[in-house]
Amino acid sequence: MQAIVAALGSAVLLLFVAGGASGLSLDYYDRTCPKLEHSVRWAVKKAMKNDNTVPAALLRMHFHDCFIRGCDGSVLLNSTAKNTAEKDGPPNISLHAFYVIDHAKEAVEAQCPGVVSCADILALAARDAVALSGGPYWDVPKGRKDGRISRAIDTRQLPAPTFNISQLQQSFSQRGLSMEDLVALSGGHTLGFAHCSSFQNRIHNFDAASDVDPSMYPPFAAQLRKACPAHNKAKGAGSTLDPTAAKFDNAYFKVLLRGKSVFTSDQALLTVPKAKALASKFAEDGEEFEKAFVKSMIKMSSLSGGQEIRLNCRVVR
Ligand SMILES: *[C@@H]1O[C@H](CO)[C@@H](O)[C@H](O)[C@H]1NC(C)=O
């Protein structure tokens, strides 16, 4: 099993090194669906007006999609009578806003039926979510295909908020992503909210010596404990991942360096010199962070895997 996973990891890596093997291009829909990007942006913008958590949700959804079977829209599929889909797997607590992709897809289908994949719509929506939150804009390579497989059990392959640095690195490198990609993409936490359950391990019964993770700035730990008392059952309780959760900026790295990060997997970035140096660079220079983030997003979102164009993003054709 271990060997199969390792072999799969290097196959992805090889595909990656081969570059254009992903078959994506910037002008993919120029002739077949020229208004695509406009339609997706419209759907994202409209949803953001009513719900400021939409950008974080879309970014998270794209990330989740790409980490399981490549960016093939598998995260968008509904469960069926015979199959529990990824979106109903254990970490589903952080997934919402699927309706935004549905609205974009409906608008796109009305203009160019059966041409544009749901995986591409999600990649564009994630870019728009970042850009419309004050972050960088970039051209998204397109031409992904939608997959037909979505299994709840595969969500175990996602990097967990409790991961340490070696677990994070392994998860990223299996997908051809480097340490720089890991640190830059962690910066995506600049948008977003964490439920208590995802950082409970750091603020209650941390270890035999301490109730809270000693790497946390104590007043910050106290603040999180107040929001999330032990045995907390309140569904919506939790914390933003940086103080400016609706704005895409480098504040995440600034607070990270001060012991005010929420997840074990955030704090883990400070445990190896190379990652720590990158986090410091991104904290000091927002433009460097944006450049690195865009580069890593394009790399991650080029992990392709599907084979069809769905008509409804929630069901296979
Ligand atoms: C997919 O699931 C959602 C939520 O359970 C439901 O509202 C929707 O109708 C389903 N869509 C399809 C096409 O099955």
Ligand SMILES: *[C@@H]1O[C@H](CO)[C@@H](O)[C@H](O)[C@H]1NC(C)=O
């Ligand atoms: C999350 O997954 C569970 C099964 O693990 C399911 O019962 C629940 O409906 C899902 N929640 C959402 C919001 O999709």
Ligand SMILES: *[C@@H]1O[C@H](CO)[C@@H](O)[C@H](O)[C@H]1NC(C)=O
């Ligand atoms: C990370 O966790 C794994 C699994 O618990 C462990 O084997 C490994 O030694 C840990 N690595 C570090 C750097 O703590």
